[in-house]
Amino acid sequence: xxxxxxxxxxxxxxxxxxxxxxxxxxxxxxxxxxxxxxxxxxxxxxxxxxxxxxxxxxxxxxxxxxxxxxxxxxxxxxxxxxxxxxxxxxxxxxxxxxxxxxxxxxxxxxxxxxxxxxxxxxxxxxxxxxxxxxxxxxxxxxxxxxxxxxxxxxxxxxxxxxxxxxxxxxxxxxxxxxxxxxxxxxxxxxxxxxxxxxxxxxxxxxxxxxxxxxxxxxxxxxxxxxxxxxxxxxxxxxxxxxxxxxxxxxxxxxxxxxxxxxxxxxxxxxxxxxxxxxxxxxxxxxxxxxxxxxxxxxxxxxxxxxxxxxxxxxxxxxxxxxxxxxxxxxxxxxxxxxxxxxxxxxxxxxxxxxxxxxxxxxxxxxxxxxxxxxxxxxxxxxxxxxxxxxxxxxxxxxxxxxxxxxxxxxxxxxxxxxxxxxxxxxxxxxxxxxxxxxxx
Amino acid sequence: xxxxxxxxxxxxxxxxxxxxxxxxxxxxxxxxxxxxxxxxxxxxxxxxxxxxxxxxxxxxxxxxxxxxxxxxxxxxxxxxxxxxxxxxxxxxxxxxxxxxxxxxxxxxxxxxxxxxxxxxxxxxxxxxxxxxxxxxxxxxxxxxxxxxxxxxxxxxxxxxxxxxxxxxxxxxxxxxxxxxxxxxxxxxxxxxxxxxxxxxx
Numbered sequence: 001x002x003x004x005x006x007x008x009x010x011x012x013x014x015x016x017x018x019x020x021x022x023x024x025x026x027x028x029x030x031x032x033x034x035x036x037x038x039x040x041x042x043x044x045x046x047x048x049x050x051x052x053x054x055x056x057x058x059x060x061x062x063x064x065x066x067x068x069x070x071x072x073x074x075x076x077x078x079x080x081x082x083x084x085x086x087x088x089x090x091x092x093x094x095x096x097x098x099x100x101x102x103x104x105x106x107x108x109x110x111x112x113x114x115x116x117x118x119x120x121x122x123x124x125x126x127x128x129x130x131x132x133x134x135x136x137x138x139x140x141x142x143x144x145x146x147x148x149x150x151x152x153x154x155x156x157x158x159x160x161x162x163x164x165x166x167x168x169x170x171x172x173x174x175x176x177x178x179x180x181x182x183x184x185x186x187x188x189x190x191x192x193x194x195x196x197x198x199x200x201x202x203x204x205x206x207x208x209x210x211x212x213x214x215x216x217x218x219x220x221x222x223x224x225x226x227x228x229x230x231x232x233x234x235x236x237x238x239x240x241x242x243x244x245x246x247x248x249x250x251x252x253x254x255x256x257x258x259x260x261x262x263x264x265x266x267x268x269x270x271x272x273x274x275x276x277x278x279x280x281x282x283x284x285x286x287x288x289x290x291x292x293x294x295x296x297x298x299x300x301x302x303x304x305x306x307x308x309x310x311x312x313x314x315x316x317x318x319x320x321x322x323x324x325x326x327x328x329x330x331x332x333x334x335x336x337x338x339x340x341x342x343x344x345x346x347x348x349x350x351x352x353x354x355x356x357x358x359x360x361x362x363x364x365x366x367x368x369x370x371x372x373x374x375x376x377x378x379x380x381x382x383x384x385x386x387x388x389x390x391x392x393x394x395x396x397x398x399x400x401x402x403x404x405x406x407x408x409x410x411x412x413x414x415x416x417x418x419x420x421x422x423x424x425x426x427x428x429x430x431x432x433x434x435x436x437x438x439x440x
Numbered sequence: 441x442x443x444x445x446x447x448x449x450x451x452x453x454x455x456x457x458x459x460x461x462x463x464x465x466x467x468x469x470x471x472x473x474x475x476x477x478x479x480x481x482x483x484x485x486x487x488x489x490x491x492x493x494x495x496x497x498x499x500x501x502x503x504x505x506x507x508x509x510x511x512x513x514x515x516x517x518x519x520x521x522x523x524x525x526x527x528x529x530x531x532x533x534x535x536x537x538x539x540x541x542x543x544x545x546x547x548x549x550x551x552x553x554x555x556x557x558x559x560x561x562x563x564x565x566x567x568x569x570x571x572x573x574x575x576x577x578x579x580x581x582x583x584x585x586x587x588x589x590x591x592x593x594x595x596x597x598x599x600x601x602x603x604x605x606x607x608x609x610x611x612x613x614x615x616x617x618x619x620x621x622x623x624x625x626x627x628x629x630x631x632x633x634x635x636x637x638x639x640x641x
Binding site: 163 | 456459463474483484487490491494495497498571574577578579582583585586587
């Protein structure tokens with residue numbers, strides 16, 4: 001059997017399929033959109049699932065192409081004359097093609113993994129379940145392709161099947177609206193786009209998708225090995241049972257995946273020494289980069305009365321609204337991950353952290369504008385505001401102007417303004433900015 | 441006339457044309473039933489063009505291309521005419537929908553994509569053989585539909601299928617592919633494969 005499998009791997013479309021999936025997968029992962037998986041392993045797994053949009057139809061086409069082999073070489077009749085059950089001949093093909101798509105998908109994941117290997121530290125168990133569901137989706141697709149190629153042995157079947165596969169994936173969300181959870185059952189790519197920092201896929205969602213895809217794969221195997229109409233009709237049974245079961249298991253609410261938050265990924269992880277600097281677990285690989293500027297910011301802020309003594313990452317999420325824990329002696333710093341997996345705001349993290357001390361609690365209704373906060377921060381640091389390319393040009397201009405106004409004031413008065421600004425911010429009353437109550 | 445009949449039969453043109461018409465009818469009905477707007481979505485239009493080109497690809501090769509090559513007449517104009525006829529069928533089928541309740545347009549996009557994809561298919565048929573001619577058009581077009589880029593210029597060239605009809609870069613890319621495919625296929629013809637495989641083409 002192993003020997004036959006080896007021959008089948010060499011003589012089938014397996015190698016070509018695996019290579020195609022790998023090349024297409026890597027190209028889409030890195031170039032189709034801005035690299036969206038740099039912040040962690042979960043983001044990588046979900047991005048790969050999203051790009052099944054392309055790989056899934058290609059796997060269908062690859063399966064159908066392989067199934068046409070006997071037809072192409074006109075040996076179908078010859079093989080039909082052998083006194084062996086068809087299933088025996090089908091198993092090596094099924095195994096070889098499944099092995100091919102699994103290899104292609106895992107190799108794509110490995111390429112993405114190399115990119116984030118040294119920065120991503122948090123590896124949740126959901127990473128493996130999401131990847132496993134992706135693998136199952138591809139195996140089901142390639143087996144469905146084999147079945148379709150066997151039942152419809154025409155030369156147009158593979159491209160038509162590929163086009164139909166993409167059309168199906170594009171149509172599922174529209175066809176199931178407003179019941180988005182139905183789309184989540186039948187489409188392996190649904191709600192996998194733009195995973196947030198604390199994104200996760202609930203276990204029940206993965207379970208429902210596994211049930212449906214497994215049912216699809218079983219039906220495809222039955223169709224591929226079938227010799228008569230009885231088995232072909234019987235193949236309907238797993239599809240129906242699988243769909244019913246998957247719909248039962250799936251939580252019946254919309255945005256289950258989009259709104260899911262992994263609390264463990266969001267927990268704070270702190271650097272060992274004082275003063276305390278903490279980032280969320282998913283960003284723990286960035287801690288060494290964050291610690292130095294964060295501590296420098298605390299040193300700068302020490303000039304204020306009742307200065308903050310700890311820097312935390314701002315883990316506020318807006319999907320479901322959930323504020324980061326806050327105390328007056330904590331500064332909430334925003335951490336952005338670049339496409340290289342490292343800290344994106346490396347040059348501005350110091351000023352942004354100092355400026356964050358003037359923001360107050362994250363659930364304040366009155367929120368000081370960012371030019372006011374930045375001007376106060378630059379004044380405390382004692383540096384001229386730099387033009388930051390990632391900000392709005394207006395913000396840069398206004399910051400510079402406010403900073404100049406602070407500089408024209410006598411030292412003590414400017415200091416009093418900045419201190420008052422912070423006191424107002426801590427009481428959620430800094431909405432009027434740095435020069436509140438003065439005649440500027 | 442007799443030659444033409446035999447030629448079309450050897451290339452299975454009737455069934456391919458029926459398939460193309462059937463695909464158009466299917467996509468047209470799908471859009472008519474499931475949508476309230478008249479103009480079909482751009483991804484669906486591109487997919488339909490790809491579908492029609494794929495359905496007509498089979499006619500690019502005969503049962504024995506090596507034998508055909510020995511004919512005592514010039515293949516070049518015949519092959520070129522064959523490609524132009526396929527282009528005409530695709531364009532006419534889709535433009536006919538513009539007067540109905542589900543429009544597969546705009547015309548500029550249909551003509552550009554049909555010409556470009558047919559050229560790419562013809563080029564693949566000349567290089568890889570007719571059986572594998574759909575590989576590149578399918579993979580490239582599916583990717584372009586999913587991830588269209590209109591910035592920078594390279595993005596417009598690489599996802600030419602999904603660009604606006606007015607895009608010059610996309611039109612030039614499609615034109616190069618169309619002319620390249622026309623020349624390659626008309627001059628060289630489909631790749632001649634080993635007889636065992638050619639037996640069932």
